[in-house]
Amino acid sequence: MEYEENISGNILILDDEKNYLLVLQAILEDEGYAVTALDDPRLGMTFLDESEVDVLVTDMKMPGMSGEEVLDRVKRDYPHIPVLIMTAFGSIDNAVEAMKCGAFDYITKPFSNEDLLLSVNKAMKLARAEQKNRLLRQSITQQFGKHHILGQSKAIMEVLALMDRVAGSKSSVLVTGESGTGKELVARGIHASSDRRDNPFISVNCMSLNPGVLESELFGHEKGSFTGAVARKRGRFEQAHGGTLFLDEIGELSAELQVKLLRVLQERVIERVGGTTPIEVDFRLICATNRDLKAEVEQGRFREDLFYRLNVVHIHVPPLRERREDIPLLAAQFLLRYARENELPDKTLSTKALQALTAYEWPGNVRQLQNVIERSVVLSPHETIEPDDLPAEIRDEETQFKSAVDLLPSELDLARTMEKIEAALIRRALVQSRFIKVKAAELLGISKSLLQYKLKKYSISSRP
Numbered sequence: 001m002e003y004e005e006n007i008s009g010n011i012l013i014l015d016d017e018k019n020y021l022l023v024l025q026a027i028l029e030d031e032g033y034a035v036t037a038l039d040d041p042r043l044g045m046t047f048l049d050e051s052e053v054d055v056l057v058t059d060m061k062m063p064g065m066s067g068e069e070v071l072d073r074v075k076r077d078y079p080h081i082p083v084l085i086m087t088a089f090g091s092i093d094n095a096v097e098a099m100k101c102g103a104f105d106y107i108t109k110p111f112s113n114e115d116l117l118l119s120v121n122k123a124m125k126l127a128r129a130e131q132k133n134r135l136l137r138q139s140i141t142q143q144f145g146k147h148h149i150l151g152q153s154k155a156i157m158e159v160l161a162l163m164d165r166v167a168g169s170k171s172s173v174l175v176t177g178e179s180g181t182g183k184e185l186v187a188r189g190i191h192a193s194s195d196r197r198d199n200p201f202i203s204v205n206c207m208s209l210n211p212g213v214l215e216s217e218l219f220g221h222e223k224g225s226f227t228g229a230v231a232r233k234r235g236r237f238e239q240a241h242g243g244t245l246f247l248d249e250i251g252e253l254s255a256e257l258q259v260k261l262l263r264v265l266q267e268r269v270i271e272r273v274g275g276t277t278p279i280e281v282d283f284r285l286i287c288a289t290n291r292d293l294k295a296e297v298e299q300g301r302f303r304e305d306l307f308y309r310l311n312v313v314h315i316h317v318p319p320l321r322e323r324r325e326d327i328p329l330l331a332a333q334f335l336l337r338y339a340r341e342n343e344l345p346d347k348t349l350s351t352k353a354l355q356a357l358t359a360y361e362w363p364g365n366v367r368q369l370q371n372v373i374e375r376s377v378v379l380s381p382h383e384t385i386e387p388d389d390l391p392a393e394i395r396d397e398e399t400q401f402k403s404a405v406d407l408l409p410s411e412l413d414l415a416r417t418m419e420k421i422e423a424a425l426i427r428r429a430l431v432q433s434r435f436i437k438v439k440a441a442e443l444l445g446i447s448k449s450l451l452q453y454k455l456k457k458y459s460i461s462s463r464p
Helices: 018-030 041-050 067-077 089-100 113-144 154-167 183-192 211-219 255-267 293-298 304-310 324-341 351-359 365-379 397-407 414-432 437-444 448-457
Strands: 010-014 034-038 055-059 083-088 105-109 173-176 201-205 244-248 284-289 313-316
Touching: 010 018, 010 041, 018 034, 018 113, 034 041, 041 055, 041 067, 055 067, 055 113, 067 083, 067 089, 083 113, 089 105, 105 113, 154 183, 154 313, 173 183, 183 201, 183 244, 183 284, 201 211, 211 255, 255 304, 293 304, 324 351, 324 365, 324 414, 351 414, 414 437, 414 448, 437 448
Parallel strands: 010 034, 010 055, 055 083, 083 105, 173 284, 173 313, 201 244, 244 284
Antiparallel strands: none
């Protein structure tokens, strides 16, 4: 029987028969594995606690601790380690049961060298794949942080710090920001870090439903309360009991629903549509909007008392153009994700492609960047993505400039408009120069001292 060329790794063997230990150790060491052979399974458990082990090979019947007990301990404390069971030919049924309990494979005594090496080789490949996945998950966790929000810019770090501070409270949170900036990620991150994390996170988009349907969705309804209400339905307030309710696009609530939401927040009691029984509800409310709710209040479109109920803690998620230094990190993560999802080779961005991405204004923010990277991964025939693989609006400087101008508020006068454009160009130059001020000044065609003055004038951080 042939087996694939092995990969090196650390193997622990447990067997009370010393002759088998010596034979197994010799065979596996000849193949390049680092082997530790122990005749006491209890010592083996101590070894696992103190050493790095990729694959464990254990006999079924040993004094002091059986193979089944070894398997249970490893599956509980070291689930990433594949376990190979050795058993006498007459005890195969026990080995099969062990596999049902999580063993990777079994080897019957006496065994052939080829069968042993084939099984060990497969287990080692699994261990290496698991290790790679663990390292990848750890890397992503370190980059994304516990909130799964990727970034190292000062702007996003301030958001993460505020999320940490508010997570342990019961206060309502209002998350603002342009479309595509990740407002729901902020809400989910707060929930995941709160003491409500084990209870539901219920999300409702207030813009996607008309007021009548939205009321039923939020409050629930009783059977027969309206045409089509064929059964009682629990609303989102009830579903979120003990957890978090996230109301996205809260600025779209009708005047009537604003009044009803205010009452719920004051009394923590609801009544289903068509019902009269008060129902107590316990939820933490997080709302999001891309509107200026304060301006909506001033114009009479949003209740002032509700605004202050919602705006206990305000978190503003900055647009991507104000955190350009995060674009390389985000792009790298999306490249990895979409290559994996589409079973394609890993892809990278060329220096010029990355410069084009950091220079673009991103009116659709992170969501648009995500879509652009997915498109490029799927359509580019090369492992290195070049500017020609990017959409035309990102490659074309004139289109980029028009995009930047379109993002500016229409009420800005010429002087303030020029200041905003100048500040944007300085931020872009800093990113392109990796925050080396001398190089940024060269890109802008100004002196370093003038750049220092501009940084101070526009309150721009010169560090990522």
